Structure formats: structure tokens, C-alpha cells
């Protein structure tokens with residue numbers, strides 16, 4: 001394994017067995033192929049993002065890398081250790097934070113929880129005390145007055161911070177974080193993002209984060225893998241990914257849809273009329289139709305789209321032509337978007 005590589009995934013496949021109800025008492029076995037053979041490398045000292053919509057396979061990937069789930073096929077290595085054969089070694093070099101946290105004690109305070117896990121990891125005495133205080137401060141739990149509150153009284157954001165604090169207890173070289181900013185208010189999310197970048201760029205830690213937030217991926221990740229339906233569609237820097245849409249523009253049409261309309265039919269019509277990938281995003285007041293169009297065809301595509309929207313009795317409220325973003329890369333790669 002290349003010594004610059006911290007995490008290596010090769011052809012990971014994961015299938016879940018589930019049952020679906022057919023009729024009142026009968027059920028049928030169903031296999032969900034959550035990962036269909038994904039491969040990527042994360043370099044030491046970088047913030048690497050797994051970016052994809054709900055159900056893409058991000059958490060499944062993270063759980064395999066964190067030795068919490070066995071792959072059906074393929075292999076993965078973290079700091080050179082195989083996640084299946086050398087799971088114990090892997091656990092020593094990673095700090096993990098998952099979104100659904102079951103592992104904290106509800107009747108203990110944040111500080112007590114951290115001390116407990118610190119002891120499990122072999123820390124004790126002054127060193128443990130110092131590390132716990134440092135982390136409570138670093139994650140802003142002290143400022144929120146949450147250090148000595150019971151875990152059951154924690155808000156979602158406080159839980160997210162405590163989870164990251166636990167991942168950092170042993171100061172591991174690799175952090176594996178599933179949607180670390182989920183539930184945080186915008187200022188807290190910003191400071192946590194800054195912290196992750198500092199941990200990577202100043203302390204040389206390798207940070208793997210999953211997110212469905214394009215904006216987040218764009219500002220913190222050195223490189224991003226776009227994952228969709230269990231497949232990796234592209235891995236590159238944000239800049240490199242944006243080159244895929246360098247010749248394109250992002251046409252955004254703000255509109256109000258009539259009550260009875262099939263948005264998938266409308267999108268299909270627009271796709272076939274314009275030949276461009278497009279998606280419909282749901283806003284509070286209006287919907288936003290996004291079309292990724294070649295720059296030189298934008299006038300023609302706008303006219304075609306407006307005519308179709310008129311035929312479908314949609315009320316157009318705004319038309320913008322913008323520089324393409326990471327979201328447009330995703331729309332172009334998958335033909336869909338909206339997360």
C-alpha cells in the first residue's frame with residue numbers, strides 16, 4: 001500500500017437482506033444492493049468527502065471502514081490494516097462518529113460519558129482529565145454549558161459535538177465521520193467545519209466525512225467522491241469536478257407548479273426536448289427547475305423550457321443563468337439532483 005494513502009477501498013459490495021410485505025400475512029425476501037463495488041483512496045492529511053443523496057450508500061461505506069459491518073465482497077484498508085482481517089488494529093487508528101448514536105449513557109453528563117469512554121480506551125488520571133477538558137472546550141460544549149448536563153438533556157447539536165469529542169479522545173490519525181454537521185445550527189456547523197479542516201491541514205489527520213450537503217463538500221473537502229445508488233460516479237477535487245461542467249451554465253427557473261402535476265413526467269419532457277440533464281428542487285415558496293445547459297445553447301434551451309412549462313400551466317416567477325456549482329456536476333453525472 002502506498003504510504004501516502006490512509007484509506008483504501010477496493011471493490012466494496014454490500015447487500016442487505018430485507019423482507020417486503022405482500023398481502024396481509026405474506027412477505028417476500030428482498031435483497032438491497034447498497035454498495036455495488038466501490039473503490040476510492042483517501043490520502044493522508046486530507047479532508048475527503050463522500051457526497052451523495054439519501055440512500056446512496058454513504059453510511060454503509062463508513063460502517064465497513066469503521067469495522068462495524070462486514071463487506072460481502074471487496075477489501076478495505078485503513079493505515080495499511082485490513083478492516084476484516086485486522087479489525088483490532090484498525091480500531092486503534094480511527095475515531096468514529098455516526099449519526100445515529102446509541103452508545104452514550106443517558107443518565108451521565110457529557111463530561112462523565114467522555115471520561116468513561118476515555119477509560120475504555122486506556123486513558124486515566126491527569127491525562128484523561130486534561131484531554132476531556134480540552135475536548136469539551138474544543139467542541140464548544142463548555143460554552144454551551146453542556147459539559148455537566150445529562151446526556152438525555154442534550155440537543156441534537158450537543159449530541160453531534162459530544163460524538164466528535166469521543167472520536168477525538170485518543171487523538172487518532174484517522175477520523176471517520178458520518179454527516180458530522182447534521183443537526184447543528186449554521187454558526188456551529190461553520191465552526192465544526194473549520195475544526196475539521198484544521199485537524200487535517202494543521203495536525204495532519206485524515207478526515208473522511210459523508211455529507212449530502214454540496215455547499216459543505218465544496219468548502220471543506222480537498223477531494224470529493226460522488227456516490228449514487230451504491231456506485232462512485234467521480235472522484236476529484238471540487239475544482240476538477242467543476243471542470244466537467246466548465247462549458248455549461250446552470251439555468252434556474254423559479255416556478256409555481258399547478259396542484260395536479262406529475263413532476264417526473266414534466267422533467268422527462270424537458271429532458272427529451274432540450275437534451276439536457278435537469279432536476280426539480282422543492283423550495284418553501286416555489287420550486288426551482290435546474291437545467292445544466294451548454295453555454296452556447298442557453299437561449300434556445302430557455303425558450304424550449306419556458307414553452308413546455310407554459311403548456312403544463314406552471315407559473316414562472318424567475319429565470320436566472322448562473323455559473324455551475326457542484327450540484328450541477330451531480331445533476332450532469334446522474335441526470336438528477338435535489339438533495
Ligand SMILES: Nc1ncnc2c1ncn2[C@@H]1O[C@H](COP(=O)(O)OP(=O)(O)OP(=O)(O)O)[C@@H](O)[C@H]1O
Nearest residue numbers: 016018032034053054055056057058059060061212
Ligand atoms: N440495515 C439495513 N437493512 C436493509 N437495507 C438497508 C439497511 N441499511 C441500509 N439499507 C439500504 O441500503 C441503501 C444505502 O443505505 P445507506 O444508509 O448506506 O445510505 P446513505 O447514503 O447513508 O443515506 P442517508 O443520506 O439517508 O444517510 C439504502 O437503500 C438503504 O435503504
Ligand SMILES: [Mg+2]
Nearest residue numbers: 058059060178
Ligand atoms: Mg447515512
